[in-house]
Amino acid sequence: MAQYFIIHAENPQARLIQQAAQLIQQGGVVACPTDSSYALVCSMQYKDAQTRIRRLRGVDDEHPFTLICRDLAEIGTYAKVNNSQFRLLKALTPGAYTFLLEASREVPRRLQHPKRSTIGLRVPGHIVVQALLEALDMPLLSMTLQLPQDELPMSVGWEIRETLEHQVDAVIDSDIVHVGATTILDLTQDPPELVRAGVAPWPK
Template sequence: MAQYFEVHPQHPQPRLLKQAAAILQQGGVAAVPTDSSYALVCHLDDKTAVDALRRIRAVDERHHLTLLCRDLSELSSYARVDNQQYRLLKMATPGPYTFILEATKEVPRRVSHPSRRTIGLRVPDHVVTQALLELMGQPLLATTLILPGQTQALNDAHEIREQLQKQVQAVVDAGACPMEPTSVIDLSAGEPRVVRQGRGDLDALGLVFVADDAA
């Protein structure tokens, strides 16, 4: 049965977040709010939790998972970027952007893309998520909370608890999220390539989304 933590969206109660962090430290999967939508998160180094996260989403190892980071100071441990790419990341964070980057050896192979050796990384602009990451002291592995057969993320914490109470160990309720996915930018091949246009403003980064003609 999932534990339910109702927290203030701007001033989350530390006691409640510490309990949620403890659940994640012990290998649990949690539903948490972000600046784009609710997400499923787990401890980066816990294989059982990562497998459970993928099982809930019904995705395989080719589906890019994302590291939620406190700030860019954690970047060098998990991804390789050059100076130009770092400047772009600095402009975009914190915010609703996900960057696909070349993973370092610090990232377990089971959570990076199997053929490309890449990982998604983002710094969310959400008070509650940031407070939880601060308590964890390291990034959380995350994926958007879209259930199998659905196209939109769940946005109501009560509904999340009702539907996933036997599959997740915690639900952190900080109210509704914007319900728009992040903009996804692939930096793994050098020059930025916009994979998905979402909530993150591409104009602010000097980028343009070019739709795939084959799509």
């Protein structure tokens, strides 16, 4: 049975954030709100948790995770960022964007694109997920919480609990900003390329 945390979107309760963080540190899978729908999140350290997320999503081993980071400094740890890329990242973070960048040595090979050695990274503007990142002191692996039979990502905490209460370790119920996917930008191209139009505007 999944634990169920109702967390205030503007003033997250530290005790509940710590409990959710502890579950992730122990290898758990958590349904977490972001600024673009809900996501399934886990630690980079637990392959079993990553396998559970892939199974829930109905995707194969090549479907990429996104690395959720606290800030630009953390992105710089897990990706190689040049000056022009940094300027764009600074302008668009935090926000509902996913950036494709060349992975650094800190990213395990199994989490990189198998041919391009890239990784998707984002810095969300949602206060609850930011509080969770602070409590963990490390990034989160994530995939959008969109089940195989659904056309849109899940966006209501209690519905997620009812649907996945035996398949995840916790559900964080909190307000979200948008229902939809992030906008994906490939920063390894010059100029950057729009890979997927999402809830955030394409910067022109």
